[in-house]
Amino acid sequence: MAGRIEARLAELGLTLPEPASPAANYVPYLVARGLVFVSAQGPIWNGEPRYLGRIGAELSLEQGRAAAELTALNLVAQIKRACAGDLDRVRRIVRLGGFINATPTFSQLPQVMDGASDLMVRIFDGAGRHARFVLGAAALPLGLAVAIDAVADVGGR
């Protein structure tokens, strides 16, 4: 039987991407002390980068927002694996750390990051309301427009 959060995803018309498996010596997520630490994800759909370049130059604010939303979907896909497929186990999205590939004069970083924050609340309601930071990065892996990492509380010890 599909869970409550899976039903919500369907209701919202959202499909999770295939969670990426890093080729290098690290893991996409890890549970310690009941908290899931998710490695930074990007705006990638099943292995293919969708938003490359700097927001404020090659990309618009709207594209940046969409990039943050797709990045958040990848975070949810990883958290689902950390929960052995059962997103109903998510007690709380604790913290998102947002790294934005933006020009030095682009100051609407919060509006870009809202793409991720809004998605978390649409999916998890109150449990999706998180603490966050957001900053402009001088460079990101692959030239991605956005990278976001996450901490979530999934219960247990």
Place this chain on the structure above:
Amino acid sequence: MAGRIEARLAELGLTLPEPASPAANYVPYLVARGLVFVSAQGPIWNGEPRYLGRIGAELSLEQGRAAAELTALNLVAQIKRACAGDLDRVRRIVRLGGFINATPTFSQLPQVMDGASDLMVRIFDGAGRHARFVLGAAALPLGLAVAIDAVADVGGR
């Protein structure tokens, strides 16, 4: 009766700013597993940004230090709310993450960040001594000079 830390604030002549309430879909702080995760704060006094621009260009090292100190006051104001008003519950400031809006050649980032670190120790003594990181950001929300997030241990489970 005012607590020990409130008395210390008074002794130091420090007033806490009004803690900011984010308009977007995130929270200023959140308690998980006994740890408070505080969203990144800036050098803002009751809603009004006080230090805008890059340190090493529009702003001096001294102004950067003052910006970090004001930012730390905002972190304390959020932690106070997380403790239902009782700062005596703070067991430890665990970690500060410092994002500095600086020119690429400005390398005195630790001295800027010391404005926040020193304030935490003046207020909380040994319990204010934290782990930290500090880096130069390519851009910050609103063009703020400094943004800092925090994790603190406030007891409980």
Place this chain on the structure above:
Amino acid sequence: MAGRIEARLAELGLTLPEPASPAANYVPYLVARGLVFVSAQGPIWNGEPRYLGRIGAELSLEQGRAAAELTALNLVAQIKRACAGDLDRVRRIVRLGGFINATPTFSQLPQVMDGASDLMVRIFDGAGRHARFVLGAAALPLGLAVAIDAVADVGGR
């Protein structure tokens, strides 16, 4: 009697640097809720910075990788102190946060960071596999090429 991890270090021909003691009002590491939070470390050998400058300009990818590896050795040296000298107490390297001093067009940040990730796995095997993020910083303390912070699980409450 030397522990299992110390034997591994010897086998790998690795010597830990002297862990740095910060002059300012923060601590190099701190244990909260069974997690060690390590302040950002740099590619420093016994107090002397070894890699200064930007990767993609003054420094090559290979030098960046070596800088990340030396930085990780400094993290291990701090974690050892946090474990009262007994690295066998490390249950898991939980998360590494990588800040790379790179030119805006340098996108091989993951390959630089792999210098640190690979070292953790060589030393701690499966317990060294961590979550991570990596970004290009606009500036780093002292002009260091790399700075990395860490969270590790060392048991206890």
